[in-house]
Amino acid sequence: MDKVSKGKVVCVGHSLGGGLVLASSKACGCMSIALNPDNVADKTASKFIRESGIGTGVHNIDNLAIVFTVKEELLARVNGFLSSGNEGGQRHTIDDKASKQELLGFKKHGIGYVRSVLSDYLVNIRQQRSTNSK
Numbered sequence: 474m475d476k477v478s479k480g481k482v483v484c485v486g487h488s489l490g491g492g493l494v495l496a497s498s499k500a501c502g503c504m505s506i507a508l509n510p511d512n513v514a515d516k517t518a519s520k521f522i523r524e525s526g527i528g529t530g531v532h533n534i535d536n537l538a539i540v541f542t543v544k545e546e547l548l549a550r551v552n553g554f555l556s557s558g559n560e561g562g563q564r565h566t567i568d569d570k571a572s573k574q575e576l577l578g579f580k581k582h583g584i585g586y587v588r589s590v591l592s593d594y595l596v597n598i599r600q601q602r603s604t605n606s607k
Contacts, residue, residue, distance in 0.1 A: 486510070487584045488548065495538055495562065496521070502532040507540045507562070508587050509548055538562030541591055543569055546581040567594045 483504040486494035491510030498505040499518035518531050540562045542549045569581070569590040580586060 487587060488582065489513075491540075493517075495534065495540070498534045498537045498562075499531045501527065502537065505534070505538045505562075507538060508584070508591065509542055509546050509582055510540060511548060534561040535563070539565070541565050541567060541587070541594075543567050543581045543587060543590055548582050565594070567591065569593075 483506065484494035484497050485506045485508075486492070487508040487510075489511045491507035492513030494505040495507050495510055496513045496517040497503055499515065500521045515531065521527070522530065538561060542565070544566050567590050
């Protein structure tokens with residue numbers, strides 16, 4: 474991958490795609506951004522490396538991946554009961570302030586909703602950094 478992209482590929486995914494981009498980071502060492510990722514086991518990255526012959530081992534993704542999850546989102550709650558395969562990366566939980574009664578966890582999973590609350594979250598971070606730098 475580095476020979477083709479010169480290390481400038483960033484993979485982005487939501488839900489199952491989010492889990493797969495984390496597996497891609499582990500397998501190929503590419504940067505990734507995952508939004509409400511599904512639980513894709515470490516075995517996926519290992520199997521890809523073994524079967525494709527690409528790579529030398531599973532990468533530590535702590536500095537390669539950024540993971541955004543909406544608090545009380547349905548998939549995150551389900552994955553909390555499963556053994557996780559998505560460890561690693563810089564984790565951010567977005568507290569959207571909506572109560573469970575106002576918005577079911579299933580609706581919080583949709584990409585439109587994630588895009589909206591992620592946008593607000595990033596604007597708030599930018600404002601905080603601007604205030605702190607003064």
